[in-house]
Amino acid sequence: MPDQHQIAVIDDHTLFRKGLISLINVFPQYQVMLEACNGKDFINQLDPNHLPEIVLMDISMPEMDGYATCEWLKNNYPQIKVLALSTMDAETAIIKMIRSGAKGYIVKDADLAELKLAFSELLTVGFFYNELVSRKVIHSLNRIVDENDQINTIQKLSENELTFLRLSCSEKTYQEIAADMFKSEKTIDGYRAELFKKLNVTSRVGMVMFAIKNGIVQL
Amino acid sequence: MPDQHQIAVIDDHTLFRKGLISLINVFPQYQVMLEACNGKDFINQLDPNHLPEIVLMDISMPEMDGYATCEWLKNNYPQIKVLALSTMDAETAIIKMIRSGAKGYIVKDADLAELKLAFSELLTVGFFYNELVSRKVIHSLNRIVDENDQINTIQKLSENELTFLRLSCSEKTYQEIAADMFKSEKTIDGYRAELFKKLNVTSRVGMVMFAIKNGIVQL
């Protein structure tokens, strides 16, 4: 096979990764030449003399996640096209991944035809955004102008706010959290107010759900 | 191929399902003879004259989930062996699935060898519990004796309690939830008190975390 396109697959779920590889290798025009279980593993294996054209990448992974890996690729090998792969169709995840430089996004319950289409679009057009993604992107762009959106905000939390946020994901009262952090209850109340603004929530439950959704705490 | 073992695969994520099937079909002794995207779809397709020996089944699915499908199989075709497949290694999920009649449990980041081992153990020994699962099972058995454990409790929730629990995973106040459910605020408070007891929590945050942890709501 002379001009087979080279693909890399990064996903921490072994069974899913192996299955995906087996599916892709059925296409005569594509070949999986590298597989990794997370970003770090991928970078270690990457050979500058033998780069993949497309990287099919899961978002949530241990060690080095999809966002970080995508950023790294953008800075080091911008010619490599990242196709993000996720179970979630959460708007924040999609937007954040695209911000990190992904050229396309498909969900895990897409079908084979869509995967194939995504590959060929990536190689010809340079990107692949299906309807779902386009809709989310447009929706998010509308918000970006007025309110500062979640995707950026999450990194601007101070150390104390982060600690408070983590401690809030429990049955402790704010009074108890204040004691734990050796801070006045009023200071804690200040952290709360600040986080409500930054995370765009209006209750402790909302705050906790944000923390879980964004992996700030794990269950 | 005379004595190939027949497998059914149930998973709502098309890419994962197709990949899995492609992997299994590589084994000469196994053959995927049925695929479905949820329990209902599976039951509709099931031909009593041509049953699979093993059903590889995801837990979280729309329409009819793994637990329900497993129960149905236990009642209707107990000879079919269910191998549960999940991303989560949450104790509650494993225990609940086994209670529903699953003969084995593997996580999605298992490797191919483990999948193959699981199949052959299912066919020869009749069940497959790896170390992870055994540990969880033993751990849970220890708890069952003294405290009434989560796994049982979760099934005893009434329809109203479940609806209330789901609605509580939001920024709504109990007052708003009461309006949504066309119930008095006091009734809602009754649900809350009952759930606090059943789930062994002492705050709304604890309740919400329980719901998320046990897949009662998804983020």
Added chain:
DNA sequence: TAAAAAAACAGGAAAAACCCTTTTTTTGGT
């Protein structure tokens, strides 16, 4: 069909969470 059990509802009260404004303390930069 009467008794028992479960579900719905209620009043009241204390604790916790939420919200707004203002003051004090700390910190970083010139």
Added chain:
DNA sequence: ACCAAAAAAAGGGTTTTTCCTGTTTTTTTA
């Protein structure tokens, strides 16, 4: 040392949550 900005603390108020102890209504069951 001084200023400006950020962090911490506080005061004082409203709303929501939590926790009692009940009554009424509906459903189940003996």
